[in-house]
Amino acid sequence: MSEVEDRSTTRRGFLRTAAIGLLAAGFAPRLSAADSATDQKTRNSICVFSKPFNSLSYGELADRIAELGFDGIEAPIRAGGHIESEQVPNELPKLVEVLKSRGLDITVLTSDVNDPNDPVSQRVLRTAVALGVRRYRMKYFKYDLKQPILPQIDNWRSQVRELAAFNAELGITAVYQNHAGRNYCGAPLWDLQRLLDGIPVSQVGVAFDIRHATVEGTMSWPVSFQMLRPHIDTIYVKDFRWADNGQPENVPLGEGHVSSEFFRMLAASNFAGPISLHEEYLDHRNSELVPEHLAAIKRDFGILKMMLGRA
Secondary structure (H helix, E strand, C coil), rough: CHHHHHHHHHHHHHHHHHHHHHHHHHCCCCCCCHHHCCHHHCCCCCCECCHHHHHCHHHHHHHHHHHHHCCEEEECCCCCCCCCCHHHHHHHHHHHHHHHHHHCEEEECCCCCCCCCHHHHHHHHHHHHHCCCCEEEEEEEEECCCCCCCHHHHHHHHHHHHHHHHHHCCCEEEEEEEECCEEEEECHHHHHHHHHCCCCCCCCEEEEHHHHHHHHCCCCCCHHHHHHHHEEEEEEEEEECCCCCCCCCEEECCCCCCCCHHHHHHHHHCCCCCEECCCCCCCCCCHHHHHHHHHHHHHHHHHHHHHHCCC
């Protein structure tokens, strides 16, 4: 958003320094002896959502992400992403090969998949599995607000069960992200529990987005986290604050309303899955901002590692 992008360097630096100070003063998660014995760095791989880097070649993308120190990327392989769905059989092997040469993987493949009977989706998943990709983010379901809600969830539930069976056959896991918004399935969070009840997390799990969970449940997000914890496969991290117009605006990690308590709860829950860092407070459509994105991600990555007790 322009207001965020125009924020002065001085103010951004002050807020980030204040966030670091709070963490250093004792707000960072305190690991138990058992947690310390099991190095958290080996338990949770950390990737970055590479949406801001569509203008880069595969080699440039891999070089920049490796330099930042991530384990992999969450790659947008969908309409408008690094690779269009129809191009996956030809292009995805090239991207995976380049990433591997830099010691990286596609930790999450962000897709347009939610229909197991769609031929394009089937090719995407079969190609991904053949290349060693083990996790993809599903396309969202959206409510028709003129119709009853519960029957819509139950209808999607049948579709998701069919998708889960296809995932089990292939050996891949789908994750569904909770996304804030007036008509997103998953925004209220309780609906994801209903949607996924009885489905193994290894087949379809939740990509728990703490930013969106906090937007929709400013004070009650811990309840939602605990309710969905058995279904959570992946964690998404980004931050926001409430703007003067009452809308959420994305801000650097540590400068908004996402609480450090979340990371203490995450550590206490023995979560061992991947964590994906999202930087969305700069315009990802402007290729001229690639250097700014890289600098912003580097700063956010440092804050994330501190919140995870890795600093």
